[in-house]
Amino acid sequence: MFDLNVKYAESNLHVVLAHGAGAGLRHDFMQGMQEFLCEKGVNVWTFNFGYMQKAYAEEKKIPPSRLPILIEEYAQVITEIRRREPNAQLWVGGKSMGGRVACHLACQSDDIKGVAVLGYPFHPVGKPNNTRLDVLHQIKQPVIIIQGERDTFGNAQEIAGYSLPTNIVVNCLPDGDHSLKPRKVSGLSQTEHMHTAASRITHFIKGRAR
Numbered sequence: 001m002f003d004l005n006v007k008y009a010e011s012n013l014h015v016v017l018a019h020g021a022g023a024g025l026r027h028d029f030m031q032g033m034q035e036f037l038c039e040k041g042v043n044v045w046t047f048n049f050g051y052m053q054k055a056y057a058e059e060k061k062i063p064p065s066r067l068p069i070l071i072e073e074y075a076q077v078i079t080e081i082r083r084r085e086p087n088a089q090l091w092v093g094g095k096s097m098g099g100r101v102a103c104h105l106a107c108q109s110d111d112i113k114g115v116a117v118l119g120y121p122f123h124p125v126g127k128p129n130n131t132r133l134d135v136l137h138q139i140k141q142p143v144i145i146i147q148g149e150r151d152t153f154g155n156a157q158e159i160a161g162y163s164l165p166t167n168i169v170v171n172c173l174p175d176g177d178h179s180l181k182p183r184k185v186s187g188l189s190q191t192e193h194m195h196t197a198a199s200r201i202t203h204f205i206k207g208r209a210r
Contacts, residue, residue, distance in 0.1 A: 002047040002077055007038040013205055014043045014088040015116060016081065018074060018098025021064045024052040029095065029179055032191070033118065036198035042205060043088070047077050049098075070101045071108075078105070078112075089113050091205055096121050096153065096178065099145075100132065107138045114142040114208060116201045119178045122154025122162070136168055143168040144204040146197040148176025171200050 005025055015037060019030055025046040034044045048056070050073055055062040064070065074092070081090065091114050092102040099117030106112045123131045136143070149156040149172045156172040164170070173193045175182035180197060181190040 002050070002073065002080075003053055004045065004047045004077060004080060005034075006043060006045045007034050008043050009038050009041050011041050011043060012087065012089055013041070013091070013209060014045065014081065014085060015091045015093060015201070015205065016045045016047075016074075016077065016102070017116075017118075018092075018094030018101055019046070019048065019052065020094070020096035020098055020119075022061075024048045024056060026056075029194070032194055033095075033198060036195055037202060040198055040202040042202055043085075045077075045081055049073050064097060067101065067104065070097075071104050074101050074105050075108070078109070082111075089209055091116055093117055093201075095119060100135070103135045103139055103143070106141050106143075107135060112141060114205065115139065115144070116205065117143070117145045118197060119147060119151055119180065120145045120154060122159065125152045128158055131162075133162060133164075137165055139165075139167065141167065142204070142208055144201055145170045146180065146200060147172050148178060148180050148182075148193075149174055150176065151178045153178055169204065171197075173197070 025048050037044045051062050051065045092112050093116035094102050095118045102115050106115050175186040176193050180193040182188040
């Protein structure tokens, strides 16, 4: 079974956060977001995809598995969470690649209430015309995307040119990069942006709770 980790809050709202391509659940960003979201009243689950578990075990970098494999692994995690928390209002999401996988998974399951993404990879770096928008047009559930204004996987100006469905809300944070980190000259900090992201995600989720 996957390295499944949870921080509990006094709530029936549960969010699953999958990691990005290059760093697993032990990364400071993942641990920080889990903590901040939990502080704001949602239970937060994190896990490592299979390739990342292997990378940790072998202490070397391993490229991500193909998308269908990642979707299936995420689905297995959801099955396990459902076994433990059968009555949970369950949201999926993640950082970058993990958020993209969550979007695909949401298209396959009516049991998922919605999606929360931190830094959606709208396109590969340096290839703005190679967009990954199709899955966003297939999702029926509410989706919130927290994006840095200068994210190289899709910046604020590029996103403004997309025609996204009305169930998708994109919040761009000032001067943030793909990990929501602003430059020092902005006078802002990554921690501030992470707190803001957690606040906006929890407000979005709680506003749609049954």
